[in-house]
Amino acid sequence: MRVAHMTTETTVTEFRAATAPRTLTQLETLESEAIHIFREVAGEFERPVVLFSGGKDSVVMLHLARKAFWPAPVPFMLLHVDTGHNFPEVIDYRDAVVAAHRLRLVVASVQDAIDAGSVRERPDGSRNALQTVPLLEAITTHRFDAVFGGGRRDEEKARAKERVFSLRDELGQWDPRRQRPELWDLYNGRHSPGEHVRVFPLSNWTELDVWRYIERERIDLPTIYYAHERQVFLRDGMWLAPGDWGGPRGAETVERRTVRYRTVGDMSCTGAVESEALTVDDVIVEVAASRLTERGATRADDRASEAAMEDRKREGYF
Amino acid sequence: MGKTQHHERDLLRLATAGSVDDGKSTLIGRLLYDTKSVLADQLAAVERASVARGGAVVDLALLTDGLRAEREQGITIDVAYRYFSTATRAFVLADTPGHVQYTRNMVTGASTAELAIVLVDARKGVLEQTRRHAAIAALLRVPHIVLAVNKMDLVDFDEATFRDIAADFARYAADLGVRDVQAIPLSALEGDNVVDASTRTPWYDGPTLLAHLEDVPVDRDPTTEAFRFPVQVVIRPRTPEHPDYRGYAGRVASGVVRVGDEVVVLPAGGRTRVVGIGTADGELTQAFAPQSVTLRLADDLDVSRGDVLAPADAPPVTGSDLVGTVCWLSERAPAPGARVLVRIGTRTVRGLVRGVGSRLDIDTLTVDEDATSLALNEIGTVHVRLAEPVVLDAYAEHRRTGVFLLVDQADGSTLAAGMVGPSVLVAAPEDPERCRAR
Numbered sequence: 001m002r003v004a005h006m007t008t009e010t011t012v013t014e015f016r017a018a019t020a021p022r023t024l025t026q027l028e029t030l031e032s033e034a035i036h037i038f039r040e041v042a043g044e045f046e047r048p049v050v051l052f053s054g055g056k057d058s059v060v061m062l063h064l065a066r067k068a069f070w071p072a073p074v075p076f077m078l079l080h081v082d083t084g085h086n087f088p089e090v091i092d093y094r095d096a097v098v099a100a101h102r103l104r105l106v107v108a109s110v111q112d113a114i115d116a117g118s119v120r121e122r123p124d125g126s127r128n129a130l131q132t133v134p135l136l137e138a139i140t141t142h143r144f145d146a147v148f149g150g151g152r153r154d155e156e157k158a159r160a161k162e163r164v165f166s167l168r169d170e171l172g173q174w175d176p177r178r179q180r181p182e183l184w185d186l187y188n189g190r191h192s193p194g195e196h197v198r199v200f201p202l203s204n205w206t207e208l209d210v211w212r213y214i215e216r217e218r219i220d221l222p223t224i225y226y227a228h229e230r231q232v233f234l235r236d237g238m239w240l241a242p243g244d245w246g247g248p249r250g251a252e253t254v255e256r257r258t259v260r261y262r263t264v265g266d267m268s269c270t271g272a273v274e275s276e277a278l279t280v281d282d283v284i285v286e287v288a289a290s291r292l293t294e295r296g297a298t299r300a301d302d303r304a305s306e307a308a309m310e311d312r313k314r315e316g317y318f
Numbered sequence: 319m320g321k322t323q324h325h326e327r328d329l330l331r332l333a334t335a336g337s338v339d340d341g342k343s344t345l346i347g348r349l350l351y352d353t354k355s356v357l358a359d360q361l362a363a364v365e366r367a368s369v370a371r372g373g374a375v376v377d378l379a380l381l382t383d384g385l386r387a388e389r390e391q392g393i394t395i396d397v398a399y400r401y402f403s404t405a406t407r408a409f410v411l412a413d414t415p416g417h418v419q420y421t422r423n424m425v426t427g428a429s430t431a432e433l434a435i436v437l438v439d440a441r442k443g444v445l446e447q448t449r450r451h452a453a454i455a456a457l458l459r460v461p462h463i464v465l466a467v468n469k470m471d472l473v474d475f476d477e478a479t480f481r482d483i484a485a486d487f488a489r490y491a492a493d494l495g496v497r498d499v500q501a502i503p504l505s506a507l508e509g510d511n512v513v514d515a516s517t518r519t520p521w522y523d524g525p526t527l528l529a530h531l532e533d534v535p536v537d538r539d540p541t542t543e544a545f546r547f548p549v550q551v552v553i554r555p556r557t558p559e560h561p562d563y564r565g566y567a568g569r570v571a572s573g574v575v576r577v578g579d580e581v582v583v584l585p586a587g588g589r590t591r592v593v594g595i596g597t598a599d600g601e602l603t604q605a606f607a608p609q610s611v612t613l614r615l616a617d618d619l620d621v622s623r624g625d626v627l628a629p630a631d632a633p634p635v636t637g638s639d640l641v642g643t644v645c646w647l648s649e650r651a652p653a654p655g656a657r658v659l660v661r662i663g664t665r666t667v668r669g670l671v672r673g674v675g676s677r678l679d680i681d682t683l684t685v686d687e688d689a690t691s692l693a694l695n696e697i698g699t700v701h702v703r704l705a706e707p708v709v710l711d712a713y714a715e716h717r718r719t720g721v722f723l724l725v726d727q728a729d730g731s732t733l734a735a736g737m738v739g740p741s742v743l744v745a746a747p748e749d750p751e752r753c754r755a756r
Contacts, residue, residue: 020604021539021540021541021574021604021606022606023328023536023538024328024329024608024609025326025327025328025329026327026328026329026403026407026408028609029328029329029608030329031610032569032608032609032610033608035569035610036550036569036610039550039551039567039568039569039610040550040664042550042551043550043551043623043664066598067597067598067599068567068610069551069553069567070553070596070597070598070612071553071555071557071559071560071563071596072553072554072555072556072557072560072563073555073557153398153399153401154401157398160398160399160400161396161397161398161399176396177396179396180731180732181422181423181425181426181647181732181735182426183425183426183429183430183721183723183735184429184430184718184721184735185430185569186661186721186722186723186735188661188723188725188730188732190659190725190729190730190731191730192729192730203399204399204401204410206401206403209408
């Protein structure tokens with residue numbers, strides 16, 4: 001991350017030409033807007049937390065949070081909802097980032113929730129939808145009042161209607177018909193005890209914007225975002241990685257393919273795409289040319305029905 | 319690194335207004351589709367849904383209706399945000415419902431827009447609803463308006479029909495004080511003049527809709543604006559590397575600030591000098607809107623969240639009597655004596671509603687001076703007495719800072735969105751009867 005070598009010692013004159021008043025580029029505008037959002041939350045809430053999965057959107061969020069409060073440390077804890085079906089590379093990445101930036105990480109475990117009986121394993125082995133209960137339990141236990149998520153409005157049509165500051169009731173539910181109007185850049189984070197606010201600093205970013213920003217800022221990502229050889233099997237047109245969660249089954253056969261991941265989630269429902277993209281530049285070319293949305297291509301959970309995401313969001317999902 | 323796809327694109331925020339009948343969803347679907355912003359799986363989902371509803375052709379409107387209730391009822395309930403881009407510009411489009419009861423959504427979409435597309439049906443011309451949409455865009459001072467005369471295919475691409483509608487709207491827009499209107503004849507359904515120039519409108523030599531969206535100037539000249547910097551948070555690392563660092567983080571709301579500038583801290587009024595402008599990427603000599611930066615000041619004044627830094631030689635007005643034009647967003651009507659929270663800039667202060675001054679009839683643009691209350695979705699003026707003074711920039715001159723929210727003290731809901739100043743609709747002196755709003 002470039003933030004690691006930010007310094008106050010740079011000479012003032014060096015930047016004179018670069019900072020003459022002008023129109024900001026799209027990425028500069030998006031960055032400034034996200035930093036503004038992080039600072040608003042720091043100013044208005046008592047106990048904010050950043051959802052951090054090691055996925056690219058959460059990595060970009062953390063990068064922006066570090067820029068927002070520099071040279072002070074990020075004034076928020078991190079929360080990872082661990083499905084128990086993780087890509088080991090992602091967990092390694094998560095732990096390295098937490099250690100490098102001296103952050104505080106809370107892990108909410110789906111396995112613990114299953115063991116405690118608060119959620120039940122689904123027949124298909126997918127734990128993606130099961131994350132909601134441990135997420136809400138962690139929010140209650142730690143009395144988090146603002147929860148940063150990496151959700152983007154371009155991802156999915158229910159998300160296209162999401163506010164930047166999204167109020168959730170005591171049960172963590174989202175009611176799209178009762179959303180507060182959001183005008184100018186005046187975000188209303190008022191809430192009652194027990195309620196919390198989900199905050200989406202990347203609301204106006206697209207997948208391509210995220211990748212271009214990763215390139216511009218030279219942000220490190222978990223290695224599974226780039227092309228690598230992996231044992232995979234085909235299910236419902238997606239390349240899934242075998243694991244204890246329940247694959248392969250029946251006639252599904254494992255083979256070796258060169259793949260990469262466009263999203264990082266529960267192994268049981270996050271598919272890889274065949275790709276030769278080894279670098280950020282390669283990925284940008286690939287994403288720019290892609291004819292499938294990242295969720296459509298690689299998320300079994302969003303294919304369930306036309307309103308799958310809306311239904312999960314109503315229940316308190318990310 | 320960095321040789322691929324490196325267009326230094328800028329960003330245009332726009333809003334659309336119109337009803338389902340005007341073909342708004344189809345127009346947006348067309349913009350997304352023709353700019354290749356619709357991907358294969360989205361299109362496949364729309365095809366499946368079109369077939370399931372018994373449609374023979376793919377209904378591009380289905381691309382934009384996100385919520386279950388919207389698809390079931392065939393209406394748009396809530397503001398939805400859409401993203402598309404071309405080689406030179408990225409667009410954030412606020413798709414706002416056109417139904418009367420959802421005025422608040424149109425106000426929401428228009429609040430951040432630099433351009434509004436007002437859609438009319440070529441067969442129907444300028445309707446009451448069209449005027450309402452234009453009035454809201456004008457009220458919120460959206461700088462550019464596009465009149466999209468849609469369904470030209472249904473009037474045989476008749477030039478006179480288009481010219482009449484464009485002239486009718488131009489007169490109305492002039493009354494509203496809107497300076498930049500571009501009328502475009504198009505067919506969203508068939509794609510004429512949306513992205514590709516139509517061969518069926520040889521009499522029209524203006525831009526296509528997308529070409530116009532790409533050409534509209536988005537650059538503000540911050541050097542012509544007054545500097546305003548609402549402080550968001552105080553940065554005090556207290557780390558071994560930065561034991562004494564103290565910076566004021568915020569986003570430049572308008573104007574430019576340079577190292578060495580004398581500034582005043584409002585509302586308290588202390589004066590000091592900017593000695594440093596920091597970002598995580600290095601020090602700057604000057605910062606301009608809308609950059610997010612951290613300012614360091616020469617003197618150890620009491621500066622905290624909610625304060626505004628402004629030029630010491632031209633400080634803005636501060637005061638405790640807030641008169642503003644509001645869009646009322648709640649079912650609870652404003653009652654004299656009601657206690658509210660007022661959010662203005664980064665400051666939240668307590669306020670007492672003194673009364674409603676007038677109500678604007680958005681259909682006739684007349685003002686009821688005897689109004690005593692405002693209902694949901696109504697626009698009028700309120701007077702709120704504040705517990706402490708705040709910076710009061712008039713919205714007419716300060717679109718970024720002259721705005722506020724009224725918030726319910728008990729449940730935190732947003733009661734009203736307001737613009738500082740008695741009324742921001744411009745009167746047309748030559749037509750006082752038609753446009754009495756001031």
